[in-house]
Amino acid sequence: MVVGVFAPLGYLAYFALTSETGSFAFVVRAQTLTAVWNTFALAAAVLFFGTLIAAPYAFLTTRARLRGERLFVLLGALPLAIPGYVLAMVWLGIGGDYGLSQRVLGVGLWRANGFWGATLALTVYTFPYLFLNLRAALTRLDPSLAEVARSHGLRGWALWRAAILPQVRAAYLAGALLVVLHVLADFGVTSLMRFETLSFAIYRQAQGAFDRTYAAWLSLVLVGLTAVLLFVDMRFLRGRLKPVSGATIRFAPRVALGRWTAPAYLYLVGVIGFSLLVPVAALFLWASQPPEFDSVISWKHAMRNSLVLGVGAAVCAPALVLPILRVSVRREGLWARLLERIPYLGYAIPPLPLALAFVWLTLSVVPDLYQTLPLLLAALLLRFLAEAVGPIRSLLMRLPERVEEASYALGFGWLATLRRVTAPLLRRGVLIAMAFVFLAVVKELPLTLILAPNGFDTLATNVWTHMEEAHFALAAPHALAILAVAGIFVTILQFGEQEQK
Amino acid sequence: MFNARVLATVLAMTSFIYAEEVVIYSGRSRSLVAPLVKRIEAKTGVKVTMRYGKTAHLAMLLMEEGEHSPADIFWAQDAGALSALAQKGKLAPLPKSLLEKVPVAFRDSGGRWVATSGRARVLAYSKRRVDTADLPKSVFELTDPKWKGLVGWAPTNGSFQAFVTAMRAREGEEKTRKWLKAMIANGTKAYAKNTPILQALAAGEIDIGLPNHYYLLRFLASDPEFPVAQTVFQAGDIGNLVNVAGAAVRKGSKKSAAAQKVIEFLLSPEAQGYFTEKVFEYPVANGAVANKKLLPMDEMQKNAASIDLNVLKDLAGTLELMRDVGLL
Numbered sequence: 144m145v146v147g148v149f150a151p152l153g154y155l156a157y158f159a160l161t162s163e164t165g166s167f168a169f170v171v172r173a174q175t176l177t178a179v180w181n182t183f184a185l186a187a188a189v190l191f192f193g194t195l196i197a198a199p200y201a202f203l204t205t206r207a208r209l210r211g212e213r214l215f216v217l218l219g220a221l222p223l224a225i226p227g228y229v230l231a232m233v234w235l236g237i238g239g240d241y242g243l244s245q246r247v248l249g250v251g252l253w254r255a256n257g258f259w260g261a262t263l264a265l266t267v268y269t270f271p272y273l274f275l276n277l278r279a280a281l282t283r284l285d286p287s288l289a290e291v292a293r294s295h296g297l298r299g300w301a302l303w304r305a306a307i308l309p310q311v312r313a314a315y316l317a318g319a320l321l322v323v324l325h326v327l328a329d330f331g332v333t334s335l336m337r338f339e340t341l342s343f344a345i346y347r348q349a350q351g352a353f354d355r356t357y358a359a360w361l362s363l364v365l366v367g368l369t370a371v372l373l374f375v376d377m378r379f380l381r382g383r384l385k386p387v388s389g390a391t392i393r394f395a396p397r398v399a400l401g402r403w404t405a406p407a408y409l410y411l412v413g414v415i416g417f418s419l420l421v422p423v424a425a426l427f428l429w430a431s432q433p434p435e436f437d438s439v440i441s442w443k444h445a446m447r448n449s450l451v452l453g454v455g456a457a458v459c460a461p462a463l464v465l466p467i468l469r470v471s472v473r474r475e476g477l478w479a480r481l482l483e484r485i486p487y488l489g490y491a492i493p494p495l496p497l498a499l500a501f502v503w504l505t506l507s508v509v510p511d512l513y514q515t516l517p518l519l520l521a522a523l524l525l526r527f528l529a530e531a532v533g534p535i536r537s538l539l540m541r542l543p544e545r546v547e548e549a550s551y552a553l554g555f556g557w558l559a560t561l562r563r564v565t566a567p568l569l570r571r572g573v574l575i576a577m578a579f580v581f582l583a584v585v586k587e588l589p590l591t592l593i594l595a596p597n598g599f600d601t602l603a604t605n606v607w608t609h610m611e612e613a614h615f616a617l618a619a620p621h622a623l624a625i626l627a628v629a630g631i632f633v634t635i636l637q638f639g640e641q642e643q644k
Numbered sequence: 645m646f647n648a649r650v651l652a653t654v655l656a657m658t659s660f661i662y663a664e665e666v667v668i669y670s671g672r673s674r675s676l677v678a679p680l681v682k683r684i685e686a687k688t689g690v691k692v693t694m695r696y697g698k699t700a701h702l703a704m705l706l707m708e709e710g711e712h713s714p715a716d717i718f719w720a721q722d723a724g725a726l727s728a729l730a731q732k733g734k735l736a737p738l739p740k741s742l743l744e745k746v747p748v749a750f751r752d753s754g755g756r757w758v759a760t761s762g763r764a765r766v767l768a769y770s771k772r773r774v775d776t777a778d779l780p781k782s783v784f785e786l787t788d789p790k791w792k793g794l795v796g797w798a799p800t801n802g803s804f805q806a807f808v809t810a811m812r813a814r815e816g817e818e819k820t821r822k823w824l825k826a827m828i829a830n831g832t833k834a835y836a837k838n839t840p841i842l843q844a845l846a847a848g849e850i851d852i853g854l855p856n857h858y859y860l861l862r863f864l865a866s867d868p869e870f871p872v873a874q875t876v877f878q879a880g881d882i883g884n885l886v887n888v889a890g891a892a893v894r895k896g897s898k899k900s901a902a903a904q905k906v907i908e909f910l911l912s913p914e915a916q917g918y919f920t921e922k923v924f925e926y927p928v929a930n931g932a933v934a935n936k937k938l939l940p941m942d943e944m945q946k947n948a949a950s951i952d953l954n955v956l957k958d959l960a961g962t963l964e965l966m967r968d969v970g971l972l
Contacts, residue, residue: 174970235840239847240772241871254847334800334836347800347972355704357967435866436922439679495701502708510712593705597667597695597714600674608675608696613839613862617675 147525148488151500152366155492158359170360175344179368182340185261185333186326192266193322194315196414197273203407204274205281208397215411216278217633222418223271223582224629226603228331229622231255231264232610233425235335243425260336265329267418269322272530275575276318279534280311282571283541286396313380313540317533320376321579324490324529327369331588341365342493349495362496369491373484423626430619438617440605442624449585449601449628451516456523457581457632460531461573463524468532472539483536486528497526498593519594526590527583531576538572574636581632585625602628664902665691666716669706671699671725672889680918688909690902699725699802706734706894716897717906719760722802723888724809726757727957736895742904745911750888750928753954759888760910761919762926764944765807767883768853768860768874770845779875783883784823786830786852793831794851796841799971803838803856803887809962810885813955817965824969834971845872854883858924861937876939879947886948887956888928 169175204215237243238254245251255263284307292306330346333339341361348357400407464486471483492500501522505513512518542565550560566573586603595601602625609618670677674696684692697705699721706713706729718735720726729735735756743751743758750759769779780786786795798804812820833850835841841853842863863870877883891910893903909915916927920935926944927934934941966972 169967172970235843235847239844239849241846241848254849256849335840337834337836349701432866435862436675437679438675439682440674499704499708502705506709506712513712514714592697593701598693600696604696605674608673611673611837611839612675613842613859614675616866 145485147521148485148492150504151492151497152488154500154503155359155362155366155496158355159363167360169357170364174339175341175361175364178339178341178344179364181258181338182327182342182368185258185265185338185340186323188258188262189265189269189326190319190322192262193270193273194319196266197270197277197318199410200270200414201274201277201281203411205278206284206398207400207407209400209407213637215415217630217637218415218419219274220271220578220582220633221626221630222268222422223579224586224626225268225422225622226331226586226588226606226625227264227268227329228335228588228610229426229606229618230268230422231260231332231335232615233422234260234264236425237421243428247428256336257338261333261338261340264332264336265326268332269325270414270418272321272325272579273315273318275578276314276321276533276537277311279572279575280314280537283538284310285541314533314537316376316379317537320372320487321530321533323372324369324487327365327372328490328493330493341368345493346495349493355496355499358493358496362493365493366488366491369488373487377480377484423623426619426622426626429615430623432616434616435614436612436617438609438614440600440608440617442602442605442621445600445602445605445621446624446628448599449603449625452520452523452587452591452601453581453585453628453632455520456527456584457577459520459524460528460580461535461576464528464531464535464576465569468536468539472536473544483532486532489525490527490529492526494526494587494589495593498522498590501590501594514594514596516596516599519591519596519599522590522594523584523587524580526587527580530579530583534572534575534579535569536572538569542568578633578636582629585629664689664899664905665693666897666899666902666906667693667695667714668717668719668906669695669697669702669715670719671697671702671721672719676923679922680915683914683918684906684909687912687914688902688905690906692906703729707732711896713894713896715894716899716903717891717893719889719891719910720757721889722806722956723757723759723890723953724802724806724956724959726890726892727752727954728959730754730756730892731957734895735892736897736900738893738907739904742908742911745908745930746928747930749953750890752892753952757890757892758907758911759890759928759953760907761889761916761923762886762928763803763889764857764876764926764939764948765803765854765883765885765887766857766860766874767877768842768845768855768872770848770851771871771873773848773851776875780852781878782881783854783877786832787823787826789830791830791852793833795827795830795832796835796844796850796853797827797832798835798837798841798855799966801837804854805959805962805966806887806956807854807882807885808966809956809958810949810951811882812958812962812965814882814949814951821965821969824966824971828969828971842870842872846870856887857938861924876944876947880949881947882949882951884947884949885951886926886944888953889925 200219203209204212234255238252240251242252242254289302289306292302297305328342330342333343334346345358345361348361467482471479505518546564547560550564588603588607591601591604602621605621606618681692681694703725706715706718730752737755738758743755746759835844838855838859841855842859844850845853860872860874891907893900897903911929916929916932919925920927924935924938926941963972
């Protein structure tokens, strides 16, 4: 895996450094600085609004007495299944003189674009990362801390700060990191909303064939920024993340909402409306239009391929992440912490350079693997492994080492310990990690286009090919199929979660 | 046992039916050409495996793969990508019989690629907001302050970049640089691709756009009310560039005979009819007739900017210029 991360970086550095003079001046021009600034501004805004949406959502679906909790959890995860460019296309199609709202409702709305357009689309699209990570932590909240705090006379905000926040901080930071990394990497939404971020700039450079230098330079800038971010995040986590040592884990009682019940439901429905119902309604509207073209592209075949990739990656990711996290959570020291950051670097390398690096690497080392399914799966895993880190880490930190030690002391082997002790306790984190990876893989485009076997199509590549040609009616069923597949997968995972209780 | 025998028979039959098999790297989108690809197999007996992607990315991929490439045919959206690959020695020469199926203007002067269909750059405008009498006669008039903030283009789009390359070749580097700078100063809005330009025109975000000709026809096909129209600049204006999608055989392909057979099919009346009737492009083979919904072929060619498509290979120079003025 280390090779997988560092080989693409070496490849980028090679292209950047062997370029002709003058290209470095290109990197330090004013436009790049603006792009960097825009990237940070967008990330901050998306994180801010995402937190505003996700925190109450997570609280209501874990700590409050609520009907339909499982449904709200499922619906809260599904926005992750809509590809960014589809979401941007939907929001672009809603406002303006000829937008859906004008034609269907007779109300002319603001047409999403620029900074606020990008913020809107990316916030409704990424808040599930925060929500699901927070949820994983909130469900396993240790009530004894709150009881102690209360016995010391703490109430309200002070009680939260002393007893609750420290327990969810790791999960929040993990989710926040994913949101920020996602914004850093996004070019589908930013290019359609016409807001210049660094990834958008890389995408623009990569559009011109034959010259990889500029894209390589900008990619290195992006990887550098990400590395700084990862380092800062690491400092945040440092010292605050000692595994909880109490051997018993109890569940905190749920809060009755009382007169807040109606507003709470309204809130949940509102969030779902904005993030899921609006895009889904637009997709259904498109799907109901007469097809623009005689299409021979079936979604069944593509669905099978999407499932193979999604399930394959979802199963492999936790298996790859667990060993890393066991070391990084349990061991002290710089190396242990750096180890955990490696998956995030894979996330930071822009997909097009990453894909071309994979082409170069396989052709020069193992040509037989070129354009095969295992290679594509490996590349997707490398790119999305980071999504699996957060949920598993925050639970692993609450799993006292002593529990496993006790198991060993009782004579159980490592396999039995994993099966009977570790796995059940980590199950929720693992399931969320699987959901994240699955959702990311089924909508992935650039790596799939470049590394897939010849003739291999997925639902996402089909959505893309139709949207490119303005065939919205034909694209919509494939986009809805992604949602259906994602819905089924996440529902199955939820049943796994329920069993545990 | 029975199943195994059936399987063996089927396999034997398939290999008999498809005596040959080629891999096509297609920058043409699957949405548009998949029905035609089925016909290739039926008509030529050559089994075709498709790899779809963006023209520029596939060209990069071909460069990266070098001799290991599984591709036999490169089918590109744009003459620029084909010419650039030809220049780098990645394409094999095509036989004269194949090249001569299209007019000289629609093939590589070195005989390494041939056009399969044509597409024109047009002037698209909002029907509601623009009076046709006000429309500019030349793409150079779009720098007029009366269009400030009202024009949309797609700088990352391959067809747009080809248009800039053509402008550099015909009008000169300095004039092109000045035009690009003046356009930027005039608040021209940059869209990710052609489709969003058409949507922005309908939404009232811009009044004028510079896309390829077929996007509007596709919007109109599903929504006759779509409030956008298009026309061309005055005859010969560089804004009326006619570019082509084209095909070539990769140098080093071991199946060049089958590959040539496939390209020959793309120039057959059946395929040419498909491009123009279904995809709203211009046919390029000698004697083919354009879709009635399109501006007639002779009129299109009368208006077209005269340019040798081989000059489009200097994409690198165009990207350099676009970076220099801050457009990329």
